[in-house]
Amino acid sequence: MIIGVPKEIKNNENRVGVTPAGVMELVRHGHTVFVQQSAGLQSGFEDDEYIGAGAKILPTIEEVYQTAEMIIKVKEPIAPEYSLIKKDQLLFTYFHFASSEVLTRAMIDSGSVCVSYETVEDPDRSLPLLTPMSEVAGRMSIQQGAKYLEKPLKGRGILLGGVPGVAPAKVLVLGGGVVGTQAAKMAAGMGADVTILDISPKRLKYLDDVMPANVNTEYSNEYTIRKHIKTSDLIVGGVLIPGAKAPKLITRDMLKEMRPGTVLVDVAVDQGGCFETTKPTTHQDPVYIIDDVVHYSVANMPGAVPYTSTMALTNVTLPYAIQLANKGWKKACAENEPLKKGLNVINGDVVYPAISEAFDLPLKDVNAYTSKLD
Structure with missing residues (x-):
């Protein structure tokens, strides 16, 4: 199969779809890989490394799309890429369709085959291709939250871990999944007073067993959320419903119950956000303030640490990419149920329920x- 790896053009997206090591594996399986010139540069991978791994370099994004049967990316295509996508072309990337009707209709109109990283789902309901980026984003949410708690950045002026004789900051984590677990671990490690809310008693029991003493767990409902937001300094939203829009757990009216300078970090922004006041931001302009509450909702948080993110992403996507390339998408998805769940749009048809809804x-x-196997 002819595989194309374009350079990401979303604002401050520094990751790349495949590492040189990944290219070498694809070439070893008999495939031809075209990488756009300088596509991996921001992740720390030179063109010469890709050439050494067996890739061919193309100078423009247009040539990559025109040449490839399968496109491997990181983020969803954006408007300048829509017209480049060909009928029957296989796209393997993060899409988060449920948060964008414009993107959804563009991919329907393209006639392409869209396999979404975020909806590939194992039998235990875990999301193997979303997990590493959720781990990165969960950890980053605390780094960024701690930074924006500083007074010059309009935060409350609180050091996350406090100092002897001064209480640490209170961190509220909504959702005890991958994002929430990583956020809580980071916040706890920095000495904060952490509370995780979730609706699964089984998950809460697990978290209560494995988390350090400065992490508390509580069952999530509106009453509990309203109670905690009054005293929390940093609130992290990490709730996910696979392939669907995130629920709005913090509404606009709740902002008035928070203290001025409270920081909200919405890691669920790709799926529409779990705060009513969330709107996607960029690394270039990451925050905005509503009712004296600082909102951080960068839609591609892991793009700020592209070396770590690209390495982690290729580790999990490559085995699936090899199956798609070796067998073609129909046979690969017929033989691999988790991969089949990654199919979202096929030749103009929506095949994933949450997008239809x-x-x-x-x-x-x-x-x-x-x-219908070929």
């Missing part, structure tokens, strides 16, 4: 496609 679009049965 989000925009009231007709839903086609994915099995009608994967059972």
